[in-house]
Amino acid sequence: AQSVTQLDSQVPVFEEAPVELRCNYSSSVSVYLFWYVQYPNQGLQLLLKYLSGSTLVKGINGFEAEFNKSQTSFHLRKPSVHISDTAEYFCAVSDTNFGNEKLTFGTGTRLTIIP
Amino acid sequence: DGGITQSPKYLFRKEGQNVTLSCEQNLNHDAMYWYRQDPGQGLRLIYYSQIVNDFQKGDIAEGYSVSREKKESFPLTVTSAQKNPTAFYLCASRRDRGKLFFGSGTQLSVL
Numbered sequence: 001a002q003s004v005t006q007l008d009s010q011v012p013v014f015e016e017a018p019v020e021l022r023c024n025y026s027s028s029v030s031v032y033l034f035w036y037v038q039y040p041n042q043g044l045q046l047l048l049k050y051l052s053g054s055t056l057v058k059g060i061n062g063f064e065a066e067f068n069k070s071q072t073s074f075h076l077r078k079p080s081v082h083i084s085d086t087a088e089y090f091c092a093v094s095d096t097n098f099g100n101e102k103l104t105f106g107t108g109t110r111l112t113i114i115p
Numbered sequence: 116d117g118g119i120t121q122s123p124k125y126l127f128r129k130e131g132q133n134v135t136l137s138c139e140q141n142l143n144h145d146a147m148y149w150y151r152q153d154p155g156q157g158l159r160l161i162y163y164s165q166i167v168n169d170f171q172k173g174d175i176a177e178g179y180s181v182s183r184e185k186k187e188s189f190p191l192t193v194t195s196a197q198k199n200p201t202a203f204y205l206c207a208s209r210r211d212r213g214k215l216f217f218g219s220g221t222q223l224s225v226l
Binding site: 006009032036041042043044045046049051090094101102103104105106107108 | 119146148150155156157158159160163173205207209212214215217218219220
């Protein structure tokens, strides 16, 4: 079984400042890692995913994340945030058994951009 | 437009009543999922189905039931056995590894 920890439930950031949203995971097997974003009263959209290969993954809207196997982390970063980035962000993990793929989500981090 | 449609957007349940949430997709995806979202708890998996006429319990299946008679449809019934049904319910389908496509959700409240 896998688990995901998002330590920060809320992160306020000034507009145009950099941001890092933290995600740590626990698993006894190889994993895939994901970041999803949820805007108010909507479903979730995929920001980026790590399956294999380069540990630095670039996603939509200028976000990127780095997979660190030794620290079991997959932190999300953006060098300069915009008001439109205000949303809730979820880290998720699944095992690499494609035929039995369930995503386990973290509890989410609410990112608030301050003008 | 391809996508996932959830209905209704808002639903109210009386005590002792069963209610059914609809989820339809025209993406031709085999796998479909139901998640429950509560404030501060993230998303928790209720049921999932990887193929027609087959489904598995997720982490919080008690008080819920599903069916998968057609590839396009995966309705969720919240039964009277679910004592705390108030939540935001999200349906999703899966294409390739890990990429879930989500509907816009149904907010269920108890009268």
